[in-house]
Amino acid sequence: MKVPQFRSYVDESDYKNIAQVFERNYIAEGPLSVEFRDKLVELTGANHGVLASNGTLALYMALRALEIGAGDEVIVQNVSFIASANAVEMTGAKPVFVDIPQFDDLTVDLDKIKLNKNTKAIMLAHLFGTVCSNVEAVRDFCKQNNLFLIEDAAQALAITNGTTHAGCFGDAGTFSFYADKTITTAEGGLVVTNNESVHERMVYLRNQGRKSSGTFVHPEIGYNFRMTDIQSALGLSQLTKLNDIISKKQRIAELYHQHLGANVRFLKIRDDFNYIPFRVIAFVNDAEKTMKHMNEAGIEPRSMFYPFHKQPSYAHYNLSPSEFPNSEECFHRGICLPTWVGISEEQIAYTSEKLLEAL
Ligand SMILES: Cc1ncc(COP(=O)(O)O)c(C=O)c1O
Structure with missing residues (x-):
C-alpha cells in the first residue's frame, strides 16, 4: 500500500467554478476576489481583511503595515515554517528566536523572552490545527510591553479558542491557501486585522501604492500582492466544502x-x-x-x-x-x-x- 504525505482535495465542483471565470472573462482580481475576501472576513470575525498572493507575502504585508523594518526586532517562535522568520528578514528587521515551552507545545515560551529597546513585536504561529496554548497570556504580555502581536495562522483557518478566531487576537493575522491548507486556492493568502489604519496601509501596499487599479497616480510606494479571480473562484467553491x-x-x-x-x-x-x-x-x-x-x-x-x-x-x-x-x-x-x-x-x-x- 502507498500512503502519500499529501493530496489536494479538489474536485469537479472546483473545476466548474473556475471555468465560470473564463466565461466571464474577468481573470485577474475582480468581483470574485471581493466576494472571497468578504466571506473570509466574516468567517474569522475580523473587522478587515485583504487578500495576498500567498501566506509569505501576507506576513510581509502585515509586518510592513505595522511599520516594522530595519533596526527593529521581532520575537519569533523557534519552531515554525521558514516563512515566519523570512518575512521578518524581508522587512529588514531581525527575527529573535525563542524556544517553545515543551516539545509538544508549539508556541513562544514567555519566560524565555528578553526584551530590549528594539523589540517591536511577537510573531506567534498557530500550528498543525490549533491555537497556541498560551495565546491569551502572549496577548496580555504584548499589551503590557507595548508590542505588536502578529499571528501566523497560515494553517489555522476555522480554528478558534472558543471565542476568538486564530489571527484575531493581536494586531494582524495571516493565512495561507497553499495546496495543502484547510482550503486551497493553489497559492494565496489573507491578512486580517481589527485596526483601521493597518488595513488602510495594506490596501496601498498590496496594489502599487494606490487605492484602486486603473489610475497611475501612486500616493505611496507599494507592490503587487493581489490574487486573481481564478484563484478566488477556487477558494469560493472550497469554502462551500469547509x-x-x-x-x-x-x-x-x-x-x-x-x-x-x-x-x-x-x-x-x-x-x-x-x-x-x-x-x-x-x-x-x-x-x-x-x-x-x-x-x-x-x-x-x-x-x-x-x-x-x-x-x-x-x-x-x-x-x-x-x-x-x-x-x-x-x-x-x-x-x-x-x-x-x-x-x-x-x-x-x-x-x-x-x-x-x-x-
Ligand atoms: C506556518 C506557515 N507560515 C507561512 C506559510 C507560508 O504560506 P505560503 O506557502 O502560502 O507562502 C506556511 C505554508 O506554507 C505555513 O505553514
Missing part, C-alpha cells in the same frame, strides 16, 4: 488517536480550543528511525519543521542549541502523519501499524 473538510479531518485525527493513543504522544491541545488537524503529529523516541521504517513500507511521513536555530540560512546568528532544548526535542521526536482529506481508513490503519511496528 464543513465537510473539517469533519473529515477531525475523523482522521480520531482514527490516529484510536490506533496509536497508548503508544505515542500527540500535540498538546487545550480542551477548550477546537482542533482541525493540518497534520496529526505523533511524538516518538526517535522520529528519524521511525520514519525510515515507514518509508520502506511505502508511507510518506514528514519531519517536524527544522528549528530556526539549526537552519543553515540563519547560521549567521550563531545560535546555540543549548538555548533551544525543547525545539531540539520536538524535531527529534515529532512526525507529521499523512492527514489529507481523501486518505482512506485503511491507509490510516496501515500508517499506524507501520509506526507501531517501528516502535
